Amino acid sequence: MITSGKLGFERPNIDKADLDDCPIIPFERLTEQQRKEIIQLSNRLIAEENGVFADIDAFFGKLYGLDERDMQVIRDTLEVRDPNDETGQRGSKPPTAGEIEKFRRRLESGLRPFFKVLGKEPVVELWNPVADGEAKEIAFGTFLIGEKGRKPSGQDSIFKSKVLPLANETGATRVVETLRDGLLVGILRQYRYWTPSRARLLGAEIVREHLGAFED
Numbered sequence: 001m002i003t004s005g006k007l008g009f010e011r012p013n014i015d016k017a018d019l020d021d022c023p024i025i026p027f028e029r030l031t032e033q034q035r036k037e038i039i040q041l042s043n044r045l046i047a048e049e050n051g052v053f054a055d056i057d058a059f060f061g062k063l064y065g066l067d068e069r070d071m072q073v074i075r076d077t078l079e080v081r082d083p084n085d086e087t088g089q090r091g092s093k094p095p096t097a098g099e100i101e102k103f104r105r106r107l108e109s110g111l112r113p114f115f116k117v118l119g120k121e122p123v124v125e126l127w128n129p130v131a132d133g134e135a136k137e138i139a140f141g142t143f144l145i146g147e148k149g150r151k152p153s154g155q156d157s158i159f160k161s162k163v164l165p166l167a168n169e170t171g172a173t174r175v176v177e178t179l180r181d182g183l184l185v186g187i188l189r190q191y192r193y194w195t196p197s198r199a200r201l202l203g204a205e206i207v208r209e210h211l212g213a214f215e216d
Helices: 016-021 032-046 052-063 068-079 086-092 097-117 155-170 196-209
Strands: 122-127 140-147 174-179 182-188
Touching: 032 052, 052 068, 068 196, 097 122, 097 140, 097 196, 140 155, 155 174, 155 182, 174 196, 182 196
Parallel strands: none
Antiparallel strands: 122 140, 140 182, 174 182
């Protein structure tokens, strides 16, 4: 079902304008090969083949000229959609250890080409700020971003004096602060902010606004 990004009183909206803006490709414009693929996919769907849906997504992605990054954004968006939707509640749940590690690797690999221009190699590591005996779990997951051979420092004071107050006062879901020799990044522990697409966006933000922290 196609729904709007807006919410109504208790359910997502379905706007005709969204349908009008969706580019529908007439069947007559499809190539012979594309028509054959549709028939094959339809037969597999009728036969209730388990793996057909991923191939259907791939077919339409290729048809509309979407690359793997575009498809990843679509998958992530559907996965963390409206929290009122039973299947979308996962977006409000904390990320698992595996999802956090996947985010970390994606962020580090995205930064690597830009650090290479500076003659450096990025290091992204998960940092646990609960080092002073606090019993309650902090709502933010935190990363230290530095360069190989130079470990960032000063994160404890920055986390307590800037990250937590800013998050509490503004409701921020992500905070980036400069450290000595690196950056401290705090992200709200809800999976919607830990998807692979979010890792890529964070990497782009760091390159655009914070890369100067790593320039000698």
